Amino acid sequence: MSVTTLASRRVIEHRQPGWIVRLFDYKPFLIVMCLAPAISLLAIFLTYPLGLGVWLAFTDTTIGKRGIFIGLENFQYLLKDPLWWNAVFYSVFYTAVATFGKFALGFYLALLLNNHFRFKSILRAIILLPWIVPTVLSALAFWWIYDPQFSIISYLLVDVLHIRTSNVDFLGTPWPARFSLIAANIWRGIPFVAISLLAGLQTISPSLYEAAMLDGATAWQRFRFITLPMMMPILAIVMTFSIIFTFTDFQLVYAITRGGPVNSTHLLATLAFQRGIAGGELGEGAAIAVSMIPFLVFATLFSYFGLARRKWQQGEAND
Amino acid sequence: MTDVAASPGNSNVASATPDTMSWDSRARRVMMIYLPLSCFVLILLFPFYWMGITSFKPNAELLNYKEHNPFWITSPTIAHIKHLLFNTAYPTWLKTTMFVAIGSTTLSLFASTLAAYAIERLRFKGSPYVGLGIYLAYLVPPSILFIPLATVIVQFGLFDSPMALILVYPTFLVPFCTWLLIGYFKSIPYELEECALVDGATRLQILRRITLPLAVPGLISAGIFSFTLSWNEFIYALAFIQSGANKTVPVAILTELVTGDVYQWGALMAGSLLGSLPVALFYSLFVDYYVSSLTGAVKE
Numbered sequence: 001m002s003v004t005t006l007a008s009r010r011v012i013e014h015r016q017p018g019w020i021v022r023l024f025d026y027k028p029f030l031i032v033m034c035l036a037p038a039i040s041l042l043a044i045f046l047t048y049p050l051g052l053g054v055w056l057a058f059t060d061t062t063i064g065k066r067g068i069f070i071g072l073e074n075f076q077y078l079l080k081d082p083l084w085w086n087a088v089f090y091s092v093f094y095t096a097v098a099t100f101g102k103f104a105l106g107f108y109l110a111l112l113l114n115n116h117f118r119f120k121s122i123l124r125a126i127i128l129l130p131w132i133v134p135t136v137l138s139a140l141a142f143w144w145i146y147d148p149q150f151s152i153i154s155y156l157l158v159d160v161l162h163i164r165t166s167n168v169d170f171l172g173t174p175w176p177a178r179f180s181l182i183a184a185n186i187w188r189g190i191p192f193v194a195i196s197l198l199a200g201l202q203t204i205s206p207s208l209y210e211a212a213m214l215d216g217a218t219a220w221q222r223f224r225f226i227t228l229p230m231m232m233p234i235l236a237i238v239m240t241f242s243i244i245f246t247f248t249d250f251q252l253v254y255a256i257t258r259g260g261p262v263n264s265t266h267l268l269a270t271l272a273f274q275r276g277i278a279g280g281e282l283g284e285g286a287a288i289a290v291s292m293i294p295f296l297v298f299a300t301l302f303s304y305f306g307l308a309r310r311k312w313q314q315g316e317a318n319d
Numbered sequence: 320m321t322d323v324a325a326s327p328g329n330s331n332v333a334s335a336t337p338d339t340m341s342w343d344s345r346a347r348r349v350m351m352i353y354l355p356l357s358c359f360v361l362i363l364l365f366p367f368y369w370m371g372i373t374s375f376k377p378n379a380e381l382l383n384y385k386e387h388n389p390f391w392i393t394s395p396t397i398a399h400i401k402h403l404l405f406n407t408a409y410p411t412w413l414k415t416t417m418f419v420a421i422g423s424t425t426l427s428l429f430a431s432t433l434a435a436y437a438i439e440r441l442r443f444k445g446s447p448y449v450g451l452g453i454y455l456a457y458l459v460p461p462s463i464l465f466i467p468l469a470t471v472i473v474q475f476g477l478f479d480s481p482m483a484l485i486l487v488y489p490t491f492l493v494p495f496c497t498w499l500l501i502g503y504f505k506s507i508p509y510e511l512e513e514c515a516l517v518d519g520a521t522r523l524q525i526l527r528r529i530t531l532p533l534a535v536p537g538l539i540s541a542g543i544f545s546f547t548l549s550w551n552e553f554i555y556a557l558a559f560i561q562s563g564a565n566k567t568v569p570v571a572i573l574t575e576l577v578t579g580d581v582y583q584w585g586a587l588m589a590g591s592l593l594g595s596l597p598v599a600l601f602y603s604l605f606v607d608y609y610v611s612s613l614t615g616a617v618k619e
Contacts, residue, residue: 002371025521034437035449037430038493042456042464046490050459061470089419105359112356123360125606130363131600132609134551136569141366144373144584152369155384190363195610250461251553255573269462269554276466277558289463296547300458 053163056286063280072285084288087266091295094182094267095247101186103235104191106193113194114201124195131191139255142184146170146256174264177257185252186222193238200234201227236302243299249291269290322327324326367595374399374589379587399585400593408558409574409590415596416550416567419481424545427539431493436526437502440512450501457494464490465558472559479561487559495548496541503537504530523563540608547609568594 022031061067078084113124130138145152147170154167170180203226207286212222250269253259257264259274266274268288276285329619373381375395380387387393403409436445438450468487469478507530515525531538556567563575572590576583602609 003617007600021369021521027443027522029436031441031443034441038434038453038497041426041430041486041489041493042359042453045471046456046459046464049464049467049471052470053463056467056470089382089533104581108355109359112352112359113351119393121607123356124610125603126360128602128606128610129367129599132547132598133367133595134553134569134598136551136553136573137594138370140572140587140591141370144588145366145369149582150384150584155389159384164586187366189365190359196399217341231342244458244460248460251569253556254553272462272466273554273558277469282466282470285466289466292463294460296460 011054016231051105053286056166056283056288057290058287059283061282061286063247067283075291077284078287080289081206083263083271084291087268087271087288088186088291090178090265091247091267091292094177094185094249095243098185098189098238098246100243101182102193103239104190105186106190106195109190109194110197111200111223113198124198128195130188131195132134135188135251136255138188139184139252142180142187143171143256146180148172167173171257174259177261177265181256182251184256185246185249188252189242189246192204194243196238197231197234200231232250236305240299240302243302247295247299323547333475350427362600363534370592370595373584374592376585378585397581399589402583403589403593408571409568409593411564412475412566412571413593413597414606415481415565416569418596419484419488420546420549421555422481422485423549424491424542426485427489427496427545428542430489431541432494432531432534432538435497436503436530438497439501439504440509440526440530441522445515450497453494453497455494457491457498459490461552461554465554468555469558478559479565481560481565483559484552484556484567487555488545488552492545492548499541499544500534500537503534507533509576536608536611539605540611542551543554543601543605543609546601550598 024033056067058069058071059067060073062068101130109127112240113127115122146148146287148167151167151170153170154164156193158167169176206232208226209222212226217225247267249267250273253265253270253274257265261268268291272285272288275281275288279285372390372392375397376392377394377396377398380392381392434449434453438446438453466477470484472478472487475483477486511529511533512525515529520528550567551569552567553569556570557574560570563571566575568590572594573586576587576590
């Protein structure tokens with residue numbers, strides 16, 4: 001910034017731009033200078049650690065001790081570790097169920113919001129709140145909602161509706177704990193899905209629906225043959241993001257159960273944290289983190305084919 | 320009144336009710352739209368209501384559902400908030416979080432504005448690939464980076480310092496902001512810049528005097544998004560910060576306030592409420608920018 005102000009003053013004084021001005025106006029130099037901050041930040045704090053992480057996974061590094069290369073030992077160990085398998089299972093299960101829930105409910109909410117009614121923009125703003133608020137803080141609220149003694153859900157079921165006679169043990173036993181976490185994740189994910197899909201819905205031309213209605217299409221047919229195919233590209237993108245960030249989720253599980261009870265709710269990320277940072281076994285933690293990569297690549301390819309399909313549908317130029 | 324208003328010119332699904340329907344369109348609208356919508360709003364907002372009401376409940380009411388209706392407070396108290404503000408390091412955590420969020424937002428806005436300008440306006444051979452590369456960086460989740468990053472941070476001597484967070488957060492902020500700003504720069508007519516070039520402006524003058532003022536909405540969206548994301552970030556802050564005073568709000572509440580076997584639910588919820596408030600306020604001021612950045616990025 002200061003260079004330009006300095007430069008413009010000089011232009012007035014000398015009527016002849018100084019060498020700094022000319023250097024910054026030299027396109028290749030300017031391009032390098034403009035890209036430098038972003039690229040160097042990403043290279044130092046993203047690309048380098050990514051490579052370092054893969055390297056660490058093949059070493060026995062611990063906190064305070066430089067590791068040596070041990071080949072696939074970490075991975076061999078993990079393959080025999082029932083806790084790792086448990087985390088893989090729960091990560092896949094968590095991602096699958098939560099993504100399904102988020103998209104079913106989020107799509108439904110987006111369709112509802114796509115109608116005309118009053119206070120729509122206020123409603124849209126309110127609905128995004130779960131997405132805005134720090135996840136850990138809303139997770140704490142869920143922790144309190146899932147409290148074994150003072151859960152408000154238990155209160156409703158036992159004292160108000162009289163459906164159950166005893167409190168629900170949300171987080172004390174494996175399966176209820178797993179589903180409680182998934183419910184919290186769905187709660188947090190619905191707004192993002194709904195608002196992104198709403199943006200997609202608004203790009204669909206109403207004339208398509210009018211034509212379909214003239215042809216006598218039912219509401220379900222209009223949804224099935226217009227809305228859904230038109231939404232496919234955006235669904236693919238949003239779903240890829242959602243899958244990647246659900247699979248690598250950390251905060252929710254760490255805040256509510258920390259992997260318990262008896263390690264039944266560990267995701268790969270929380271297990272990596274437990275072994276790598278809390279336990280100090282950096283090499284093993286890195287191996288757990290690296291073992292997430294194949295799943296993420298799979299999700300990204302899913303997005304790629306979603307995008308390719310979009311080009312095929314709408315023509316190359318339509319971007 | 321809605322019957323008349325809803326029927327003509329309204330091409331949406333709800334007004335397309337065939338005449339053979341036995342109930343009128345108003346009742347149908349209530350059943351099909353308002354009822355499910357209110358269920359959604361109720362469920363999406365309930366945890367916040369619960370958070371809010373817990374923060375102002377005295378402990379006696381908090382743990383006694385038999386005599387007090389848990390959905391309401393009979394004698395509200397600010398004891399929990401007082402405890403939080405005067406007996407804990409909460410104000411320090413808030414300050415640290417604010418510092419980190421503002422610092423990383425500024426840094427990422429600076430880096431991504433320049434990068435987006437270079438990619439979109441200084442077009443060079445391979446600029447689309449640089450753009451794609453930056454975008455792909457967004458797909459690398461923090462969960463697979465935090466362990467090696469921790470060693471990098473230690474190497475740099477930044478462990479346990481808020482500076483570490485300011486430098487690390489741009490890894491997920493810059494890709495998003497760059498992508499968003501490329502979209503905004505695209506929407507600014509190139510002719511404006513050509514005119515300025517003809518008039519003898521330098522490229523940096525063009526960026527500062529023409530492109531940036533026109534891209535202000537984009538900068539605001541990117542700024543809000545960065546601010547909320549850095550405020551909410553958890554895993555890096557948990558892994559890189561150890562001393563109590565340097566913790567950010569989300570980490571501090573979980574690691575410093577959750578102590579012992581009896582949880583101070585009132586204080587915990589008050590802390591969560593206060594920690595959510597700045598982002599919620601910030602967000603409500605700029606909600607349209609936020610929504611447009613969220614949806615714009617998806618549409619790109």
